Amino acid sequence: MADLDLMKKLTIATSSKIVLLVFDGLGGLPPEANGLTELEAAFTPNLDKLASEGTLGQTIPIRRGITPGSGPAHLALFGYDPLTFDVGRGVLEATGIGIKVQMGDIAARGNFCTVDVDGNITDRRAGRISSEAAQPLVEKLNKIHIEGVEVEVNHVKEYRLVVVINGEGLDPSLEDTDPQKTGVPPLEVMPQDPSANLTAQFFNQWISEARKALADQEKANSLTLRGFSTDPALPVFNDVYNLNPACIAAYPMYKGVSRLVGMEVVDFEGDLVEDEFSALASNWNKYDFFFVHVKKTDSRGEDGDFAGKVAEIEAVDRILPNLLNLNPDVLVVTGDHSTPSQMRMHSWHPVPMLLWAPKSARPDDQKQFGEKNCTHGGFGTILATDLMPLMLAHAGRLEKYGA
Amino acid sequence: MADLDLMKKLTIATSSKIVLLVFDGLGGLPPEANGLTELEAAFTPNLDKLASEGTLGQTIPIRRGITPGSGPAHLALFGYDPLTFDVGRGVLEATGIGIKVQMGDIAARGNFCTVDVDGNITDRRAGRISSEAAQPLVEKLNKIHIEGVEVEVNHVKEYRLVVVINGEGLDPSLEDTDPQKTGVPPLEVMPQDPSANLTAQFFNQWISEARKALADQEKANSLTLRGFSTDPALPVFNDVYNLNPACIAAYPMYKGVSRLVGMEVVDFEGDLVEDEFSALASNWNKYDFFFVHVKKTDSRGEDGDFAGKVAEIEAVDRILPNLLNLNPDVLVVTGDHSTPSQMRMHSWHPVPMLLWAPKSARPDDQKQFGEKNCTHGGFGTILATDLMPLMLAHAGRLEKYGA
Numbered sequence: 037m038a039d040l041d042l043m044k045k046l047t048i049a050t051s052s053k054i055v056l057l058v059f060d061g062l063g064g065l066p067p068e069a070n071g072l073t074e075l076e077a078a079f080t081p082n083l084d085k086l087a088s089e090g091t092l093g094q095t096i097p098i099r100r101g102i103t104p105g106s107g108p109a110h111l112a113l114f115g116y117d118p119l120t121f122d123v124g125r126g127v128l129e130a131t132g133i134g135i136k137v138q139m140g141d142i143a144a145r146g147n148f149c150t151v152d153v154d155g156n157i158t159d160r161r162a163g164r165i166s167s168e169a170a171q172p173l174v175e176k177l178n179k180i181h182i183e184g185v186e187v188e189v190n191h192v193k194e195y196r197l198v199v200v201i202n203g204e205g206l207d208p209s210l211e212d213t214d215p216q217k218t219g220v221p222p223l224e225v226m227p228q229d230p231s232a233n234l235t236a237q238f239f240n241q242w243i244s245e246a247r248k249a250l251a252d253q254e255k256a257n258s259l260t261l262r263g264f265s266t267d268p269a270l271p272v273f274n275d276v277y278n279l280n281p282a283c284i285a286a287y288p289m290y291k292g293v294s295r296l297v298g299m300e301v302v303d304f305e306g307d308l309v310e311d312e313f314s315a316l317a318s319n320w321n322k323y324d325f326f327f328v329h330v331k332k333t334d335s336r337g338e339d340g341d342f343a344g345k346v347a348e349i350e351a352v353d354r355i356l357p358n359l360l361n362l363n364p365d366v367l368v369v370t371g372d373h374s375t376p377s378q379m380r381m382h383s384w385h386p387v388p389m390l391l392w393a394p395k396s397a398r399p400d401d402q403k404q405f406g407e408k409n410c411t412h413g414g415f416g417t418i419l420a421t422d423l424m425p426l427m428l429a430h431a432g433r434l435e436k437y438g439a
Numbered sequence: 440m441a442d443l444d445l446m447k448k449l450t451i452a453t454s455s456k457i458v459l460l461v462f463d464g465l466g467g468l469p470p471e472a473n474g475l476t477e478l479e480a481a482f483t484p485n486l487d488k489l490a491s492e493g494t495l496g497q498t499i500p501i502r503r504g505i506t507p508g509s510g511p512a513h514l515a516l517f518g519y520d521p522l523t524f525d526v527g528r529g530v531l532e533a534t535g536i537g538i539k540v541q542m543g544d545i546a547a548r549g550n551f552c553t554v555d556v557d558g559n560i561t562d563r564r565a566g567r568i569s570s571e572a573a574q575p576l577v578e579k580l581n582k583i584h585i586e587g588v589e590v591e592v593n594h595v596k597e598y599r600l601v602v603v604i605n606g607e608g609l610d611p612s613l614e615d616t617d618p619q620k621t622g623v624p625p626l627e628v629m630p631q632d633p634s635a636n637l638t639a640q641f642f643n644q645w646i647s648e649a650r651k652a653l654a655d656q657e658k659a660n661s662l663t664l665r666g667f668s669t670d671p672a673l674p675v676f677n678d679v680y681n682l683n684p685a686c687i688a689a690y691p692m693y694k695g696v697s698r699l700v701g702m703e704v705v706d707f708e709g710d711l712v713e714d715e716f717s718a719l720a721s722n723w724n725k726y727d728f729f730f731v732h733v734k735k736t737d738s739r740g741e742d743g744d745f746a747g748k749v750a751e752i753e754a755v756d757r758i759l760p761n762l763l764n765l766n767p768d769v770l771v772v773t774g775d776h777s778t779p780s781q782m783r784m785h786s787w788h789p790v791p792m793l794l795w796a797p798k799s800a801r802p803d804d805q806k807q808f809g810e811k812n813c814t815h816g817g818f819g820t821i822l823a824t825d826l827m828p829l830m831l832a833h834a835g836r837l838e839k840y841g842a
Contacts, residue, residue, distance in 0.1 A: 065801050069492055073801075098840055099442065100821060101828025102449070105841035118841060119445065128841070382839055384832040385801050386817070408804050408817075417819035 040115065040276050042437075043425065047278035052365035052431040054279070055316070055326045056423070058113060059349065060106070060290075061334030062371025063094075063387040063407065065378050067342055074333075074342060074377060075388055076406035078349040082356040083369065083390070087405040090367075090392035092413025095420040097373045103384040107132075109372035110293045114327075115277070115424030116270060123296065124208065124265020130198045131292030135190055137200060137267050142208045142235060145263045146189075146197040148173065148256035155221040155258075160214065161195045162256040170194060173256055180245045185238050199261060201239070207232035210239065212262035222260045239264075272298035273325075277428060282319055284312045285329035294327060309351065313358040320362050328359075334382075337375030345377050366393045366430045368423060369405070386410075386417055393430035443518065443679050445840075446828065450681035455768035455834040457682070458719070458729045459826070461516060462752065463509070463693075464737030465774025466790045466810065468781050470745055477736075477745060477780060478791055479809035481752040485759040486772060486793070490808040493770075493795035495816025498823040500776045506787040510535075512775035513696045517730075518680070518827030519673060526699065527611065527668020533601045534695030538593055540603060540670050545611045545638060548666045549592075549600040551576065551659035558624040558661075563617065564598045565659040573597060576659055583648045588641050602664060604642070610635035613642065615665035625663045642667075675701035676728075680831060685722055687715045688732035697730060712754065716761040723765050731762075737785075740778030748780050769796045769833045771826060772808070789813075789820055796833035 037045070064073035097104040097112050098119065107128040108118030126143035130136075137143045148162035148170060174191040181187075185203035192198055209228040215221075225239040239261065250257050273281050275298075283294030286307035294301055300323070304315035309330055316326055330352055336344035359367070370389035373382050388410040391397060400414035411417075415426075428434045467476035500507040500515050501522065510531040511521030529546035533539075540546045551565035551573060577594040580602075584590075588606035595601055612631040618624075628642040642664065653660050676684050678701075686697030689710035697704055703726070707718035712733055719729055733755055739747035762770070773792035776785050791813040794800060803817035814820075818829070831837045 065799070069802060094819075099445065099828060100818075100825040101830075101832035101837060102445070103832065103837060103839045105839050108841035123841070125841070379799065383799070384829075384837070407801065411803055411817050411819070412815065417821075 039117070039421065040271050043115065043276050043428070046434045046437060047428060048433055048435055049278050050432050052433060053320070053324055053362070054366045054427050054431050055328060055359065055364045055368070056113065056427065057328045057330070057359070057367065057369045059330045059333045059352065059369070059371050061337045061373060061375025061382065063374025063376070063383070063385050064337065064345065065376035065385070067378055073407045074337070074345040075349060076408065078346045078353070080349060080353040080405060082353045082360070083405040084403065086367065086369065086392040087390050087409065088403040089394070089399060090390050090397045091400055091415055092388070092390050092402045092405070092410045093415025094386035094407070094410040094413070094417050095370060095389050095423065096386055096417060097420045101384050103382050104373045105382070106289050106372060107293050109420070110290065111297070112420035113370070113372055113423060114273065114297050115421050116297065117421050121268060121270055123268045125263020126198065126265045127268060128292065129192060129196070129263070130190070130200060131296050132289035133190055133192055133198065134288060134292065135198065135200065136295070138202070139267045139269065140206060141200050141202045142206050142264055142266055143198060143200045144239070144261040146199050147214065147260050148195040148197070149222065149258050149260055150255050151221065151258040157215065157218045157220060157222060157258070159255070160218060160260070165195055165255050167191070167194055170197070170256065173250060173253065176249045177246055180242060180249060182238055182242050182245070187242055195256065199242070201242070203238070206235045208235070208264045208266045210236055210264040212260070213243070214260035214262050222258060225261065268296070270297050274298060277325070277424065278433065279325040280323050281325040281327065282323035283327045283329070284315050285327070286312065287329070287331050290329045299327065310355055313355060316359060317362060333371070334375045337377045338380055340377050340380040342377040365395065366391065366427050368427055370423070387420070389415070389423070391415070391426060391430060396430045442520070442824065443674050446518065446679050446831070449837045449840060450831060451836055451838055452681050453835050454727070455836060456723070456727055456765070457769045457830050457834050458731060458762065458767045458771070459516065459830065460731045460733070460762070460770065460772045462733045462736045462755065462772070462774050464740045464776060464778025464785065466777025466779070466786070466788050467740065467748065468779035468788070470781055476810050477740070477748040478752060479811065481749045481756070483752060483756040483808060485756045485763070486808040487806065489770065489772065489795040490793050490812065491806040492797070492802060493793050493800045494803055494818055495791070495793050495805045495808070495813045496818025497789035497810070497813040497816070497820050498773060498792050498826065499789055499820060500823045504787050506785050507776045508785070509692050509775060510696050512823070513693065514700070515823035516773070516775055516826060517676065517700050518824050519700065520824050524671060524673055526671045526673070528666020529601065529668045530671060531696065532595060532599070532666070533593070533603060534699050535692035536593060536595055536601065537691060537695065538601065538603065539698070541605070542670045542672065543609060544603050544605045545609050545667055545669055546601060546603045547642070547664040549602050550617065550663050551598040551600070552625065552661050552663055553658050554624065554661040560618065560621045560623060560625060560661070562658070563621060563663070568598055568658050570594070570597055573600070573659065576653060576656065579652045580649055583645060583652060585641055585645050585648070590645055598659065602645070604645070606641070609638045611638070611667045611669045613639055613667040615663070616646070617663035617665050625661060628664065671699070673700050677701060680728070680827065681836065682728040683726045684728040684730065685726035686730050686732070687718050688730070689715065690732070690734050693732045702730065713758055716758060719762060720765060736774070737778045740780045741783055743780050743783040745780040768798065769794065769830050771830055773826070790823070792818070792826070794818070794829060794833065799833050
C-alpha cells in the first residue's frame with residue numbers, strides 16, 4: 037500500500053492541534069573542523085528545553101546525497117515523496133507567485149536572456165535585470181496574441197517569469213529551450229512525444245513573437261523557457277490526513293506549494309516571524325494543522341552569513357513562548373533542507389529535527405537542539421516523508437493497523 | 440523515479456576526484472563479550488584521523504540480515520541494488536575470470552563432483568581436486584562438440600569451472616542441476632519456462648558427453664551446473680554517474696564485477712596494496728573515480744585469523760598517506776560486507792564506513808574508525824547503494840533536485 041493510502045485508511049479526526057515549524061535551510065556545517073554549526077552555535081534555551089523533553093532525529097529531504105529545491109523539500113515535509121509526485125518547475129514557479137495552474141494549462145518558467153546579433157546567448161540571465169526594468173517587458177509580452185490559445189505572462193522577480201498557456205489538447209511533454217550555456221542560440225521548443233507537437237507549435241509561435249517584441253532591448257532581448265508542466269493533481273492534504281491545514285508563510289513559494297496540496301493560506305499583516313506567530317494565535321481555533329515557515333535562516337545561509345543565520349535562529353527561539361502558549365499537542369521543529377552558510381547554497385546534508393508532544397513523546401538522552409545531538413536522537417535518521425505519520429501518531433490521529 | 444535514473448538526471452561533470460577504498464569483509468565481531476572487533480583492535484592512526492574529520496556510518500550491503508556474496512556486495516557499493524540487478528552466478532563467475540558473457544550467451548557455473556557406480560553424488564566438490572588436476576579435464580571437456588551451439592569451458596579454480604554456450608534462441612530460465620546433497624544423482628537441466636526447452640536440451644546433451652569424457656576419473660567423474668544466466672545488460676557506470684571510473688584490484692572477481700558495470704580495469708605489476716596504491720598514483724590523472732580493493736582482510740577473516748585480519752588493516756593504515764597525498768576530494772573507506780574471523784565466513788552484520796571530504800563533510804563527534812563508532816556516526820545506518828549518491832554529492836557532482 038502506498039504511504040498516502042495508508043494514511044488515508046488510518047487517520048481519524050480528533051481535536052488535537054499540530055504545528056510544523058520549518059526553519060528554511062536549518063541544517064549547517066561548522067566553519068572549521070571540530071567547530072559548531074549555526075544551530076549548535078546559537079543560544080536557544082527554548083528549543084533546547086523542547087529537545088530535552090521531546091525526541092530528536094535527522095531527516096533526509098529526498099534521498100541521501102540529493103540537494104532539494106524548496107518545492108520538493110516542502111512536498112516531502114507534507115508527506116508527498118517528491119520522486120513520486122513530480123511537480124514541474126513551471127507549475128512550482130507559477131504556484132509560488134500565487135497563480136493556479138489548472139488541469140489543461142501548461143506552465144513554463146521563463147528567463148529573460150541576452151543574445152548577440154547572430155542570436156547566440158551572451159547572458160543567460162539578461163545581466164540580472166532589475167524587477168523594475170523587467171516589469172514593462174512582461175506587459176509588452178502580454179499583448180501578444182496566438183490564434184488558438186490564451187497566453188498569460190507573469191513576472192516573478194528580476195529576469196524570471198512564468199508563461200501559462202490555456203487551450204484544447206495541450207500536452208506538457210516538451211524539452212527545455214535553455215541550452216544551459218552561452219555562445220549558442222536558445223533551442224526551439226521540441227516535443228518529447230508526438231502528442232505534444234501542437235503545444236510545441238504554440239510555444240514556438242509565441243517565442244517568435246516575443247523575440248520581436250523584445251528586439252529593441254539592450255539586455256533582455258530574448259528569452260528561454262523550461263519546466264513545461266501542468267497541474268500535478270496531487271492528493272489533497274485534508275483527504276489524505278483528515279486534517280484541516282493552514283499555511284502561515286510570508287514568501288510566495290511556500291504559500292504556493294501549500295496551495296498545491298490543498299492547504300488554506302492564511303493572510304496576515306507583516307512578514308516577520310512575530311507576525312506569523314500572531315497569525316498562528318489568531319487562527320488557532322480555525323485549523324488543526326499549522327505549517328509555519330521561517331525564511332531568513334535560508335537567506336542568511338545563502339548569503340554566507342554564519343552569524344546572521346545564528347541570529348535568525350536565536351530570534352525565533354526568543355519568541356517561541358508565543359507559540360508554546362497556544363499549547364499545541366504536537367510540535368515539530370525542523371528544516372526543509374540544509375543551507376550551510378559556508379556553502380552559500382542548499383545542500384544534501386541531513387536536517388536536524390525535534391518532535392515535542394507532552395503526552396506521548398519518548399524523550400531520548402539529548403538535551404540540546406543541534407546537528408550532533410540530532411544524530412544521536414531517538415528517531416535516528418529518517419526520510420522527511422515520515423514526519424507526517426509521526427506527527428499524526430503523536431496527535432492521537434492514527435488508528436491501529438490490523439487487529 | 441528509480442535511483443539510477445535520478446543519478447543520471449542530476450550528475451554533472453567536475454574535476455573532482457573520488458576514491459572508494461574497499462577492505463573486503465571489513466566488518467567483524469569481538470572474540471569475547473565486551474571485546475574489540477578486528478577493526479577496533481587495529482592501531483589505525485591514519486584512519487582515525489579521517490574518522491574524526493569526516494562522517495561515520497554503517498552500511499547494510501543488501502538488506503538487513505542478508506549475507507552477501509562478493510558480486511552483489513560490490514554491485515551495491517557501485518549503487519546497483521542487487522535485488523533489482525540480478526546478475527546470475529554463471530555470469531559472475533565468468534566475469535570473475537575475465538570472460539565476457541555477451542547478450543545471447545548462456546553461462547553456468549560448474550562444479551566437478553564424484554559419483555558412485557549408481558551415479559549418486561558422493562562428493563559435491565570432487566574431493567576439492569587441485570587446479571593442476573582439474574586443468575587437463577577442462578581441456579578434455581573443450582573437445583566436446585554439440586550440434587547447433589558453440590560451447591566454451593573455462594577453469595576457475597580447483598573443482599570450479601564455467602561453461603558458456605552460444606547459439607540462436609537460447610534462454611537462461613533453467614534450474615540448477617546441483618541437488619545440494621550427496622546420495623542422489625545430479626539433476627537434469629530442467630527449463631523453468633517452455634522458451635528454455637531448447638537450451639535445456641543443449642545443456643543436457645553436453646552434460647551427457649561430459650560425463651562420458653570424465654568416466655575414467657577417480658574423483659572428478661561427473662559435474663553439476665548452476666546459475667544459468669546471460670549478460671545482465673547493467674546500466675553503464677559512466678552513463679549513470681558521469682564519472683570516468685577505474686578499478687584497481689588484484690583479484691579476478693573484483694575486476695570482473697567492475698567490468699560488468701563498465702569500469703576500466705587498470706593493469707599493474709604486483710598484487711599488494713602498495714602496488715595498488717602505486718597504480719592509483721600513476722593513473723590519478725586519467726580517471727575521476729577509483730575503486731581500490733583490498734582482498735586480504737576477507738581472506739584472514741575466512742581463515743579465522745583475528746590477529747591476521749588486524750595486521751592487514753594496520754598494514755593498509757600505515758601506507759594510507761600514499762593515497763592521501765594525492766588529495767582526493769572525497770574518500771570513502773568501507774567494506775563490501777562483514778567477515779568476522781570468529782565466524783570464518785561472510786556475514787550479514789552492518790559494515791563500518793567513513794566518508795572524508797575536506798570541503799563538505801559534516802563532522803560528527805566520533806574520533807575513531809570502528810564498528811561502535813560507526814553506529815554513532817552522522818550518517819546513521821544506510822544502504823550500501825546510498826554511498827554513490829553521497830560520494831557524488833560531496834564531490835560537487837550532483838545538481839539540485841527541483842526548484
